[in-house]
Amino acid sequence: MVKTVFSIDLPVLENMCILKNRLQPLDLTGNERRVSIVTGIHGDELEGQYICYEIIRRIKENMEHLCGIIDIYPSLNPLGMDSLTRGIPAFDLDLNRCFPGSKEGDMAENAAAKIVEDILGSHLCIDLHSSNIFLREIPQVRMIEENASMLLPYAKLLNLDFVWVHPSATVQNATLAHALNTNGVPTIAVEMGTGMRITKQFGDQITEGIFCLLKEIGMWSGDVILPKTPIVSSEGHRDVTMVHAEASGIFLPAVKHWNSIKKGDVIGDIVNTLTGEIEQHIIAPCDGMVFTLREYPVVNSGSLIVRILGGDL
Amino acid sequence: MHKDIVYSVKSPFRSEMNILGYRFGKGEKSACIVGPTRGNEVQQLYICSQIIKTLSRLEKTGAIVNNNEIMVIPTVNQYSINTEKRFWAMDNTDINRMFPGDEEGETTKRIAAGIFNAVKGFSYGIQFASFHTPGDFIPHVRMMETGYQNTSLANLFGLPYVLTRKPQPIDTGTLNYNWQLNGTNAFSVYTSATDYIDEKSANQAVSSVLRFLTRMGIIKYNCHNGFIATTLEEELLMSIRADVSGIYRRFKEPGEEVTFGDLLAEVVDPIEGEVKSQIIAPSDGIIFFAHGKPLVIENCTVYKLIRRLHE
Ligand SMILES: [Zn+2]
Numbered sequence: 001m002v003k004t005v006f007s008i009d010l011p012v013l014e015n016m017c018i019l020k021n022r023l024q025p026l027d028l029t030g031n032e033r034r035v036s037i038v039t040g041i042h043g044d045e046l047e048g049q050y051i052c053y054e055i056i057r058r059i060k061e062n063m064e065h066l067c068g069i070i071d072i073y074p075s076l077n078p079l080g081m082d083s084l085t086r087g088i089p090a091f092d093l094d095l096n097r098c099f100p101g102s103k104e105g106d107m108a109e110n111a112a113a114k115i116v117e118d119i120l121g122s123h124l125c126i127d128l129h130s131s132n133i134f135l136r137e138i139p140q141v142r143m144i145e146e147n148a149s150m151l152l153p154y155a156k157l158l159n160l161d162f163v164w165v166h167p168s169a170t171v172q173n174a175t176l177a178h179a180l181n182t183n184g185v186p187t188i189a190v191e192m193g194t195g196m197r198i199t200k201q202f203g204d205q206i207t208e209g210i211f212c213l214l215k216e217i218g219m220w221s222g223d224v225i226l227p228k229t230p231i232v233s234s235e236g237h238r239d240v241t242m243v244h245a246e247a248s249g250i251f252l253p254a255v256k257h258w259n260s261i262k263k264g265d266v267i268g269d270i271v272n273t274l275t276g277e278i279e280q281h282i283i284a285p286c287d288g289m290v291f292t293l294r295e296y297p298v299v300n301s302g303s304l305i306v307r308i309l310g311g312d313l
Numbered sequence: 314m315h316k317d318i319v320y321s322v323k324s325p326f327r328s329e330m331n332i333l334g335y336r337f338g339k340g341e342k343s344a345c346i347v348g349p350t351r352g353n354e355v356q357q358l359y360i361c362s363q364i365i366k367t368l369s370r371l372e373k374t375g376a377i378v379n380n381n382e383i384m385v386i387p388t389v390n391q392y393s394i395n396t397e398k399r400f401w402a403m404d405n406t407d408i409n410r411m412f413p414g415d416e417e418g419e420t421t422k423r424i425a426a427g428i429f430n431a432v433k434g435f436s437y438g439i440q441f442a443s444f445h446t447p448g449d450f451i452p453h454v455r456m457m458e459t460g461y462q463n464t465s466l467a468n469l470f471g472l473p474y475v476l477t478r479k480p481q482p483i484d485t486g487t488l489n490y491n492w493q494l495n496g497t498n499a500f501s502v503y504t505s506a507t508d509y510i511d512e513k514s515a516n517q518a519v520s521s522v523l524r525f526l527t528r529m530g531i532i533k534y535n536c537h538n539g540f541i542a543t544t545l546e547e548e549l550l551m552s553i554r555a556d557v558s559g560i561y562r563r564f565k566e567p568g569e570e571v572t573f574g575d576l577l578a579e580v581v582d583p584i585e586g587e588v589k590s591q592i593i594a595p596s597d598g599i600i601f602f603a604h605g606k607p608l609v610i611e612n613c614t615v616y617k618l619i620r621r622l623h624e
Contacts, residue, residue, distance in 0.1 A: 009558040011608040012583045106613045173482050248323040300403055302420030
């Protein structure tokens with residue numbers, strides 16, 4: 001059943017509406033748990049679209065296995081998604097820097113407040129992101145240290161490759177995940193793939209993981225796979241090393257995404273397409289696994305090229 | 314005057330972006346003036362060009378007091394100005410959210426680090442900035458309440474208002490905030506325009522900087538005393554919001570005094586032309602900010618009012 005979470009008039013003959021689809025068992029006992037699955041905070045991140053579709057499709061085909069309420073929000077930033085805009089068009093604002101929002105504020109803050117209000121009361125929330133258009137990411141969850149004990153048990157069920165636990169940063173205060181995590185709804189932010197694309201393989205992987213998680217918390221009685229055990233950055237001696245471009249030009253990768261690499265291996269070249277020269281020959285500074293790889297070929301000095309997870313894998 | 318390259322960025326397809334520093338006088342690092350970090354800040358660029366023009370003349374006539382160096386960085390981001398993009402065109406990041414920067418980080422963090430390296434250590438830092446919210450403001454000097462701010466110094470610009478703001482997480486990446494944390498007395502000067510040139514408020518901004526430099530004993534310049542500023546806290550400004558969406562008709566300008574019940578604006582139905590809503594002054598006061606776009610969305614702030622203040 002489709003419900004309107006938030007609606008506001010735009011200047012000319014249009015409403016901006018944030019919609020959700022509620023899936024629930026035919027016979028409700030009143031004691032059902034609720035899980036919220038959200039995506040599309042960033043209008044250029046589309047990986048979650050396939051997952052929303054796939055989850056709804058599988059549930060509708062097997063309603064008898066559903067033992068709880070699933071709310072699916074496929075587009076928290078509908079204007080951004082419609083216009084290939086990461087933020088909220090016209091406001092030039094990143095919606096994921098507007099939480100928890102306010103009823104007193106402007107459109108973005110109003111929308112943020114309504115989104116939070118609607119999700120509160122859920123047992124769990126899964127916030128699906130893609131990377132931006134510049135980087136490709138393996139399916140992973142990022143969380144801050146303070147939330148690790150609350151979120152890791154859930155994250156480990158999600159059939160992920162990697163969980164990145166990192167020290168907290170002040171800028172994360174205004175994200176949806178932060179607003180929910182500090183208000184009693186454990187929220188897992190999943191990141192995968194690349195902006196403006198759908199990587200079906202990753203979508204299938206996370207969809208399977210979401211069903212594993214639903215089964216574990218008693219909301220799904222159908223068969224599920226055995227989820228992968230993710231590498232957790234905070235367990236064992238593991239470091240994340242970032243390599244940035246030191247020249248401007250066109251990046252031609254020599255490594256594959258989600259592959260191991262040895263110190264001294266060639267990561268790729270930054271080339272000059274006018275002179276035919278190599279501007280920078282990029283060498284791996286350590287052993288490890290490439291979990292983030294530059295996708296967009298044009299780079300400036302400073303552009304992120306790879307993130308390598310080093311240490312004991 | 315001498316001119317050097319403060320920081321340089323290369324693009325694969327464009328000529329290098331050389332960020333220039335103009336230095337006047339010699340000796341103690343007295344004052345540093347920084348222009349646009351965003352591509353739409355054309356008014357700020359114009360103001361800096363006029364300051365450079367004036368300081369060049371003053372230097373020739375010996376009007377820069379001994380043992381003072383003034384540096385002007387007229388733009389930090391001509392790449393975005395030339396392509397009419399507001400932020401760094403490649404990744405849409407805002408240089409004025411990247412301070413103090415990181416020499417080994419992403420491109421805009423490197424730019425911020427390069428700039429911060431050049432501008433830190435000055436006694437006074439003046440930035441010409443603009444707001445996230447597009448619209449028109451009363452010319453004012455803005456300071457962040459970091460605990461180090463000195464509003465009585467901000468008064469010396471002689472602009473009509475000094476506004477203090479409690480820093481939010483989003484502010485910690487601005488040049489103003491990091492300057493202050495680093496021991497520079499930092500001021501952001503706002504004029505009434507951003508993406509067009511308003512000659513009158515540009516001149517007012519140039520004069521305010523020259524007045525400040527004169528009062529700090531850095532230059533010798535005969536200028537009008539300006540205003541004795543009214544100091545305001547940003548959180549005490551009253552927001553007035555539109556209650557419906559549509560075509561926006563503004564009746565009051567920044568700086569105008571209004572009385573309770575005055576008609577401030579109307580929202581017109583964009584198809585049928587009828588007035589859908591009238592926005593009425595909820596209090597006496599002076600308009601500090603006014604929405605500038607021809608369209609408005611419900612709940613958008615259309616005015617900020619300094620309550621119960623009279624001219
Ligand atoms: Zn995102």
